[in-house]
Amino acid sequence: MRAVFYVASNTADGSRVGLKEIAAEIDSPEHFLAKILQDLCRKGIIDSAKGPNGGFFADAKTMTRPLSDIVSAVDGDAIFTGCGLGLSQCSEINPCPLHAEFKKVRNQITHMLTTTTIGQFNKQLLNGKISLKKT
Amino acid sequence: MRAVFYVASNTADGSRVGLKEIAAEIDSPEHFLAKILQDLCRKGIIDSAKGPNGGFFADAKTMTRPLSDIVSAVDGDAIFTGCGLGLSQCSEINPCPLHAEFKKVRNQITHMLTTTTIGQFNKQLLNGKISLKKT
DNA sequence: ATAATTTCAGACAAAAATATCCTTTATTAT
DNA sequence: ATAATAAAGGATATTTTTGTCTGAAATTAT
Numbered sequence: 326m327r328a329v330f331y332v333a334s335n336t337a338d339g340s341r342v343g344l345k346e347i348a349a350e351i352d353s354p355e356h357f358l359a360k361i362l363q364d365l366c367r368k369g370i371i372d373s374a375k376g377p378n379g380g381f382f383a384d385a386k387t388m389t390r391p392l393s394d395i396v397s398a399v400d401g402d403a404i405f406t407g408c409g410l411g412l413s414q415c416s417e418i419n420p421c422p423l424h425a426e427f428k429k430v431r432n433q434i435t436h437m438l439t440t441t442t443i444g445q446f447n448k449q450l451l452n453g454k455i456s457l458k459k460t
Numbered sequence: 461m462r463a464v465f466y467v468a469s470n471t472a473d474g475s476r477v478g479l480k481e482i483a484a485e486i487d488s489p490e491h492f493l494a495k496i497l498q499d500l501c502r503k504g505i506i507d508s509a510k511g512p513n514g515g516f517f518a519d520a521k522t523m524t525r526p527l528s529d530i531v532s533a534v535d536g537d538a539i540f541t542g543c544g545l546g547l548s549q550c551s552e553i554n555p556c557p558l559h560a561e562f563k564k565v566r567n568q569i570t571h572m573l574t575t576t577t578i579g580q581f582n583k584q585l586l587n588g589k590i591s592l593k594k595t
Numbered sequence: 596a597t598a599a600t601t602t603c604a605g606a607c608a609a610a611a612a613t614a615t616c617c618t619t620t621a622t623t624a625t
Numbered sequence: 626a627t628a629a630t631a632a633a634g635g636a637t638a639t640t641t642t643t644g645t646c647t648g649a650a651a652t653t654a655t
Contacts, residue, residue, distance in 0.1 A: 376652025
């Protein structure tokens with residue numbers, strides 16, 4: 326997610342950023358990050374180009390996508406639908422103890438992730454108002 | 461957590477439940493569960509007794525404890541204080557993009573876990589109104 | 596065409612989480 | 626006292642997640 330934020334904020338002008346740069350800026354192991362970015366490319370969340378001056382980039386459509394798309398792509402959507410205690414049978418008719426309470430939390434998370442867009446933080450990131458650095 | 465619910469609801473009368481019974485009732489591997497329960501005993505959340513008719517049990521004080529105590533004991537309290545993007549430097553003065561939004565979610569989770577008690581679901585569990593079964 | 600750059604893909608390795616086994620210790624009942 | 630029961634503890638195994646390495650494929654520039 327941090328990687329996507331970085332790509333989005335630095336390629337809004339049509340440029341591209343390389344793997345090495347992204348990894349350095351967000352303190353993430355390069356090859357591991359490559360896996361994730363490749364996956365996000367396959368799933369159409371960001372784009373990439375090979376060769377010199379190639380790299381990853383985000384187009385206008387990417388900017389308007391909700392964060393939930395990233396979460397779904399990387400982690401699946403268990404967080405949006407799953408039970409708080411991890412029970413597969415938990416539902417309205419066969420609830421776990423925390424079902425009702427957890428549903429509220431889950432809905433809030435879902436709401437936050439679906440109403441927040443990838444491009445939303447670009448300006449603040451470029452201004453240095455907010456940070457993606459791990460340490 | 462499911463294990464604690466089971467212990468609580470079945471030992472409110474002063475009896476004890478054995479490891480095997482708990483594991484069977486919540487569909488959890490016996491020896492793995494043993495580790496967790498031992499840990500919860502060491503941390504004073506539940507009690508145990510060795511020997512014939514021994515087992516795990518919950519006293520009155522346990523019943524009134526918040527669920528957050530279990531979460532802290534098992535998983536630590538990163539969920540109560542940590543950054544949504546996993547950044548160690550994220551704070552009010554050096555926020556990550558999701559800081560403000562994530563804080564709301566975190567606070568709701570914290571509120572839910574601190575205001576809900578272990579013993580709160582005993583009756584419903586014994587009535588079969590709610591379930592701890594995994595499958 | 597060739598060489599340089601950069602992502603892509605798959606195999607491999609390390610670490611962490613999850614699960615299992617075996618022995619010891621405490622308690623109870625005979 | 627002895628035997629049986631049940632948790633405690635430590636060592637080991639398995640699985641999943643995370644991270645690394647190597648080489649191939651694509652693109653660009655010379």
